Amino acid sequence: MRRHRIAAIGGDGVGPEVISAGLEVITALSAKLGDFQIEAQSFDWGSELYRNTGVMMPADGADRLRGFDAIFFGAVGAPDIADHITLWELRLAICQGLDQYANVRPTKLLPGMRGPLMPELGAQIDWVIVRENSEGEYAGVGGRAHAALSLELAMDVSVFTRAGIERIARYACELAMKRPRKRLTVVTKSNAQRHGMVLWDQVCREVLIDYPELETDFMLVDAMAAKMVTSPGTYDTILATNLHADILSDLASALTGSLGNGATANLNPSGDAPSMFEPIHGSAFDITGKGIANPIGAFWTAAMMLDHLGERQAADVLMEAIGSVCQSGPHTPDMGGQASTAAVTQAVIQAISELGMG
Template identity: 70%
Template sequence: MSLHKIAVIGGDGIGPEVVEAGVEVLEALAAVEPGLAFDFKRFDWGSDYYRRNGRMMPQDGLEQIKGFDAIYFGSVGDPNLPDDVTLWGLRLAICQGFDQYANVRPTRLLPGLTGPLRPDLGKQIDWVIVRENSEGEYAGVGGRAHRGLPIEVGIDVAVFTRAGIERIARFACELALSRPRKLLTVVTKSNAQRHGMVLWDEVVRGVLRDYPGLSVDWMLVDAMTQRMVNKPGSIDTVLATNLHADILSDLAAALGGSLGIGSTSNIDPSRSRPSMFEPIHGSAFDITGKGVANPLGSFWTASLMLEHLGEQAAARRLMVAIELVTDRAEYLSPDLGGAASTAEVTSAVIAAVSGVNSPSS
């Protein structure tokens, strides 16, 4: 039997709601998938923890979770706390502390969903965006001076290193090769960002020489947004910097129907530390506690976590269940144009996973 130790961090807003729904689904999956088992341990870190303790997580937080097989994360952010405090105090502290340098975000238009594009374009969406997750514009280098004075200044430095670029480029190339189309689009902005992004281009081109089996094209990030809308079928695997991929992946999720279905993996490819898996919708305090949050992003995220844990059959079973549910209008949540509650969507996915009263029947 495969027993996977999972650290569960619900975080803020709707995070605990959708992650707990995901735990229910994973437990249902373990009940029907031979040899699959989980040991979940919950950590109450986040903005409420900050209000009690002055920190988003304990000082030894990384030490507490480093022995787990994976981290299942909900969201971070609170309208009553500065975003830089909440993000850097928890999510980025884990990503950077565990060197989870590869952020992977898949997008497909799931059955029954339409999205904002014309149907003939929407059905072409089948992408995976690889985001450099440790440096670039989010390296945290910079500072402020002369606070409160007319000459106050704030500086953020985008940090690009040869080692950081090379390792994410190799990760993206390997992922692109594993997909049927073997097509990689490299996103840049080296026409305007003349130092870091020029280094990005040079290092990526050097890595690409080791992957002659790939078809590769290049896009400026602004042009890439238009391509995603106008020619979605021309895209497969995308490699982009921390900031650029952050923006493009939210656009991708919206084109796929809703931010509520978006999923992501924060991967340490060395597997020396646990990787972290999270839906991308954020804390959504406007719907917190109303029972209407879309849990599908957390379920898709759980499928990514299963893949990372080597549970390919279970991951496929969960994705099939998700697709069975999205194909029935009565199981769509409000963000997808339906009226189903979080609990109703969760129950439908559990039924599909279990093969009892499956939504497909």
């Protein structure tokens, strides 16, 4: 039997709720298929640890994760702790510490999902957004000076390197080549950001030369946001910088009807460190503890993690079960229903048990 060691980090808010639900579903898959097993170890890192100790995770946290096959992460952020502390000292510390430079976010209206677009437009959504996950606007370079004076300043520097751009562009090209449409859109803002984004365009074009089979185009990020709403069927694989893809991927999830549906993989494509998988909905403290968090994003994320681990059949079965429950219900309140997290979880587990293996 194949065994995979998973580090489970629930984090903040609804994160522990949806990660627990995700582990339940993976356990059901393991029992159904009988050929793999997940050994999950939980870590209590997050805002509660910060309140008690002053750190979001131990100083050697990223190194502690290196022995695992994957990381299943819930959410980070708390209303009483500054966002730059919660994000930089946990999620980004893991992503950057383990060089998870490729953030991959699929978006598609699964059966039963009803987004805000007209049905004929919503049905066209079938995207994968590839986000450069290590530099750009979130490189962490900058500083503050002259505190509390009238000339106080703060500066964040967008960092673009040839190596960083080339590796994410190549990853996006390889991914686009595996999809039926073989179409890649590169998002830019080089009309206004005349240094870093011009290098981004230049290096992307150089990489694209190696992929003549791809249909490619470049779109300014503001136009891209509009076109995702008005012409969603135009796009397939989308490559963007750290900040631009962060924004566009939240828009993409909202177009499925709820941020709770969004799934993410933070990948280290070289495989020399584990990759991290997380739903994108955030900590959602307004519904924490109410038992109504939408677990679909966590389940979709779990399917991405299983596929990454080589458990393709399990991933396919899980996506089929998710689609079945999205179609027939039950649905959590964000999806227009009244169901609890537990009810949706049990419905997916029941769907798994009823699926034939083919």
